[in-house]
Amino acid sequence: MLLTLHRDRKIMNQDALKKSAAEAALKEIPEDAIIGVGTGSTVNHFIDGLAQMRGRIAGAVSSSEASSKRLKALGIEVFDLNNVNDLPVYVDGADEITRHMHMIKGGGGALTREKIVAAVAKRFICIADTSKWVGRLGNFPLPVEVIPMSRSYVARELMKLGGQPALRSGFVTDNGNVILDVHHLDIMNPVELEGIINQIAGVVTCGLFARRAADVLFLADSSGIHRLLAER
Numbered sequence: 001m002l003l004t005l006h007r008d009r010k011i012m013n014q015d016a017l018k019k020s021a022a023e024a025a026l027k028e029i030p031e032d033a034i035i036g037v038g039t040g041s042t043v044n045h046f047i048d049g050l051a052q053m054r055g056r057i058a059g060a061v062s063s064s065e066a067s068s069k070r071l072k073a074l075g076i077e078v079f080d081l082n083n084v085n086d087l088p089v090y091v092d093g094a095d096e097i098t099r100h101m102h103m104i105k106g107g108g109g110a111l112t113r114e115k116i117v118a119a120v121a122k123r124f125i126c127i128a129d130t131s132k133w134v135g136r137l138g139n140f141p142l143p144v145e146v147i148p149m150s151r152s153y154v155a156r157e158l159m160k161l162g163g164q165p166a167l168r169s170g171f172v173t174d175n176g177n178v179i180l181d182v183h184h185l186d187i188m189n190p191v192e193l194e195g196i197i198n199q200i201a202g203v204v205t206c207g208l209f210a211r212r213a214a215d216v217l218f219l220a221d222s223s224g225i226h227r228l229l230a231e232r
């Protein structure tokens with residue numbers, strides 16, 4: 001009983017940190033623009049905050065069916081990316097992020113659409129609680145979205161790179177594909193590894209966001225919000 005209470009309190013604290021990072025990002029959103037919106041529990045706070053500032057933005061391009069549903073339910077118009085030329089900003093969370101603003105993403109399985117929207121956006125604002133801040137990427141298993149027929153081949157290739165891939169059980173992405181979560185990869189050079197994994201036939205994309213890193217990070221810890229820029 002005591003253990004359960006302790007764990008609940010920890011989850012609540014982490015959620016409060018996610019919310020405060022999301023609220024900090026809201027202050028940097030340009031008025032009347034269409035903005036890119038990511039996926040996950042941190043972004044859900046951001047979407048809820050956007051809804052409270054009704055009319056401040058023209059609408060959103062979303063990185064997942066889940067975020068689209070939440071945006072629409074709160075009265076925010078969701079645009080098809082093909083009909084939008086410019087996105088001044090993209091706001092999303094991360095599973096891990098370094099001082100170079102390199103990230104692992106895709107814990108929620110939305111990595112491919114996230115990478116597409118991030119590629120179009122001028123600025124990538126990452127919002128995260130302090131548990132996501134790491135010295136080196138790779139403790140969090142790297143998600144790789146894979147065309148289903150190539151699953152075994154890609155898994156063998158990932159093992160040659162030193163990883164231990166595990167099929168995400170019972171999960172299909174918004175694009176109809178599967179996810180391999182790759183454990184124990186040695187991610188010395190995230191930019192290089194992102195390219196190598198993305199070249200494997202059958203890989204749609206991997207969850208390394210190093211070639212298109214974040215530009216700004218709002219990191220929430222118990223002392224407050226830190227606004228960090230990339231050390232390049």
Ligand code: 5RP
Binds near residue numbers: 106107109
């Ligand atoms: C989803 C993602 C999320 O940004 C990442 O998993 C962080 O999620 P959360 O905000 O719930 O901790 O990449 O594909």
